[in-house]
Amino acid sequence: MSDLPGIVVTGASGRMGQMLIRLIQDSDSARLVGAIEREGHAWIGRDLGEEMGGAANGVIVTADPLEAFAGAQAVIDFTAPEATLAFAKIAAQARLTHVIGTTGMSADHIAALAPCARHAVIVRAGNMSLGVNLLTQLTKKVAAALDTDWDIEVIEAHHNKKVDAPSGTALMLGEAAAQGRGITLADNRESGRDGITGARAKGAIGFSAIRGGDIVGEHDVLFAGQGERIVLRHVATDRAIFARGALKAALWGQDKAPGEYDMLDVLGL
Ligand SMILES: NC(=O)c1ccc[n+]([C@@H]2O[C@H](COP(=O)([O-])OP(=O)(O)OC[C@H]3O[C@@H](n4cnc5c(N)ncnc54)[C@H](O)[C@@H]3O)[C@@H](O)[C@H]2O)c1
Numbered sequence: 001m002s003d004l005p006g007i008v009v010t011g012a013s014g015r016m017g018q019m020l021i022r023l024i025q026d027s028d029s030a031r032l033v034g035a036i037e038r039e040g041h042a043w044i045g046r047d048l049g050e051e052m053g054g055a056a057n058g059v060i061v062t063a064d065p066l067e068a069f070a071g072a073q074a075v076i077d078f079t080a081p082e083a084t085l086a087f088a089k090i091a092a093q094a095r096l097t098h099v100i101g102t103t104g105m106s107a108d109h110i111a112a113l114a115p116c117a118r119h120a121v122i123v124r125a126g127n128m129s130l131g132v133n134l135l136t137q138l139t140k141k142v143a144a145a146l147d148t149d150w151d152i153e154v155i156e157a158h159h160n161k162k163v164d165a166p167s168g169t170a171l172m173l174g175e176a177a178a179q180g181r182g183i184t185l186a187d188n189r190e191s192g193r194d195g196i197t198g199a200r201a202k203g204a205i206g207f208s209a210i211r212g213g214d215i216v217g218e219h220d221v222l223f224a225g226q227g228e229r230i231v232l233r234h235v236a237t238d239r240a241i242f243a244r245g246a247l248k249a250a251l252w253g254q255d256k257a258p259g260e261y262d263m264l265d266v267l268g269l
C-alpha cells in the first residue's frame with residue numbers, strides 16, 4: 001500500500017473531472033482513490049477507467065461521498081455550488097483537504113464554508129492557474145497606480161457550456177482591482193448592460209462575458225483612460241493548467257492547519 005496522499009475526484013465525468021483523473025493517475029506524488037458523480041449518472045457503479053474509454057483501473061464510481069472519502073486525504077472538487085457545499089461538510093468531518101474549483105458560488109455558499117474550514121483545510125479559487133493568479137497581483141498593482149479617470153472593465157470569454165457569469169476568474173480579477181483601488185467590489189460592480197443604461201458610473205468595475213464554441217478561458221483587464229488604454233491579458237489554451245494547480249493545492253494542504261486558503265497561499269504569491 002502506497003503512502004502517497006489518496007485523492008478523490010468529484011464530478012468525475014466532467015471536463016475538469018476527467019482532466020484531473022488523468023493527471024493524478026500519471027502523477028508520482030498522489031494516487032487516485034475515489035471518483036464521485038451525481039446520483040443517477042450512467043457511470044455510477046462502473047469502473048472509472050473503462051468509462052473513460054481505457055483499461056479498467058479498479059476505481060468504482062459512486063454517488064456516496066461518505067464511502068469515497070473513507071481512506072482519502074484530499075478531495076478535488078470541480079462540480080456545482082450546492083454539491084460543493086455538501087462535499088465540504090463531509091470533507092470537514094473526515095478532515096480531508098478540500099480543493100474547490102467550482103465557480104458561481106453565492107456569498108451565502110461561501111459563508112457556509114467557514115464552519116467547515118474550522119476542521120479541515122479548504123483551498124478555493126475561481127482559477128487555479130499560475131498565470132491568472134499572477135495576473136491578479138499585476139491587476140492590483142496597476143489599479144493602485146491609477147485614479148478613477150481610468151475605467152476598469154474585465155472582459156471574459158468561455159465555451160458555450162459554461163453556466164455561470166461573470167466567470168470565477170473575472171470576479172477574482174475584479175476583486176484584485178477593487179483591492180488596488182481601496183474599494184469593495186460589491187459596492188462598485190457593473191455588469192449585464194443592455195438597453196438605455198445611462199453613462200458608465202465613475203469608479204465602477206465593469207464585467208462583460210462572451211460565450212462561444214470551445215474557448216477554454218480568456219480574460220482581459222482593461223484600464224481605459226483618455227487617449228490611452230492598458231490591457232492585461234491571460235489566455236488559457238489547455239484545462240491542464242487548472243488541474244495542475246488543483247493537484248498542487250491538494251498536496252500543499254496536507255501539512256497545513258485547518259482554515260480557508262486560496263491559490264496565492266499555495267503558490268506563495
Ligand atoms: N477554478 C478553476 O480553475 C476552474 C477551471 C475550470 C472550471 N472550473 C469550474 O469547475 C466547475 C466544473 O466545470 P466543468 O467544465 O468540469 O463542468 P462539467 O459540467 O463538465 O462537469 C461538472 C461535473 O460535475 C458533476 N456534478 C454535478 N453535480 C454533482 C453532484 N451533486 N455530485 C457529483 N457530481 C456532480 C456533473 O455531473 C459533471 O460531470 C464549474 O463551476 C467551472 O466554472 C473552475
Ligand SMILES: O=C(O)C1=N[C@H](C(=O)O)CCC1
Nearest residue numbers: 103126127162167168169217
Ligand atoms: O470552463 C470553465 O467553466 C472555467 N471556469 C473558471 C472560471 O469561471 O473562471 C476558470 C476558467 C474555466
